[in-house]
Amino acid sequence: MALVASTFIFPQMGLHDPAALALSSPVFREFLDNFDGYTFKYPQNWIQVRGAGADIFFRDPFVLDENISMEASSPSSSRYKSVEDLGTPQDAGEKVLRQYLTELMSTRLGVRRESKVLSTSSRVADDGKLYYQVEINIKSYANNNELAVMPQDRIAKLEWDRRYLSVLGVENNRLYELRLQTPENAFLEEEEDLRQVMDSFRVFKALL
Numbered sequence: 001m002a003l004v005a006s007t008f009i010f011p012q013m014g015l016h017d018p019a020a021l022a023l024s025s026p027v028f029r030e031f032l033d034n035f036d037g038y039t040f041k042y043p044q045n046w047i048q049v050r051g052a053g054a055d056i057f058f059r060d061p062f063v064l065d066e067n068i069s070m071e072a073s074s075p076s077s078s079r080y081k082s083v084e085d086l087g088t089p090q091d092a093g094e095k096v097l098r099q100y101l102t103e104l105m106s107t108r109l110g111v112r113r114e115s116k117v118l119s120t121s122s123r124v125a126d127d128g129k130l131y132y133q134v135e136i137n138i139k140s141y142a143n144n145n146e147l148a149v150m151p152q153d154r155i156a157k158l159e160w161d162r163r164y165l166s167v168l169g170v171e172n173n174r175l176y177e178l179r180l181q182t183p184e185n186a187f188l189e190e191e192e193d194l195r196q197v198m199d200s201f202r203v204f205k206a207l208l
């Protein structure tokens with residue numbers, strides 16, 4: 001894979017105000033994959049992790065469990081024409097949520113998941129293509145004493161609470177998903193950076 005990375009500073013982020021620049025850590029780097037046909041920008045201090053299961057994977061060096069991954073459907077078997085093949089953004093949101101719950105499926109006793117599609121939207125980016133955006137919350141609870149006979153002895157404890165942000169796009173007959181995950185308690189602080197990553201995602205004709 002030939003990858004080109006370049007440093008990119010978002011022009012709207014207070015270049016005239018060095019204090020604001022330092023506070024909002026606005027230096028982004030471009031990740032570009034010409035062979036699979038997608039690009040996005042990520043905070044430059046994030047670390048690429050290989051072998052994490054996705055086509056590409058980056059994680060935040062400070063916020064534990066905050067990461068970005070990109071996965072695309074198989075080039076040989078997919079026939080997508082547009083993200084509208086998934087239905088409306090709401091339909092896509094439900095599909096994405098079902099997919100995440102399947103991936104997170106646990107065989108442990110007493111695990112319960114609470115999940116919700118928080119928002120869905122669509123936008124036409126500057127490349128003229130339609131993208132869908134989905135925002136999801138999933139909470140995982142586990143009983144600390146599943147074998148207890150009395151229900152009141154089974155106390156469900158919150159194990160984790162996460163925000164998932166997903167951007168979907170179609171090109172090369174493939175469905176592409178950029179996925180960002182962050183602990184819910186870090187979301188507000190990270191939101192601005194995460195939204196810039198989402199907004200920067202583009203798919204394009206792959207070099208074959």
Ligand SMILES: *[C@@H]1O[C@H](CO)[C@@H](O)[C@H](O)[C@H]1NC(C)=O
Pocket residue numbers: 049052059065066067162181182183
């Ligand atoms: C990515 O983040 C999620 C939670 O936000 C975490 O469960 C997962 O282990 C992380 N992936 C990697 C490979 O670090």
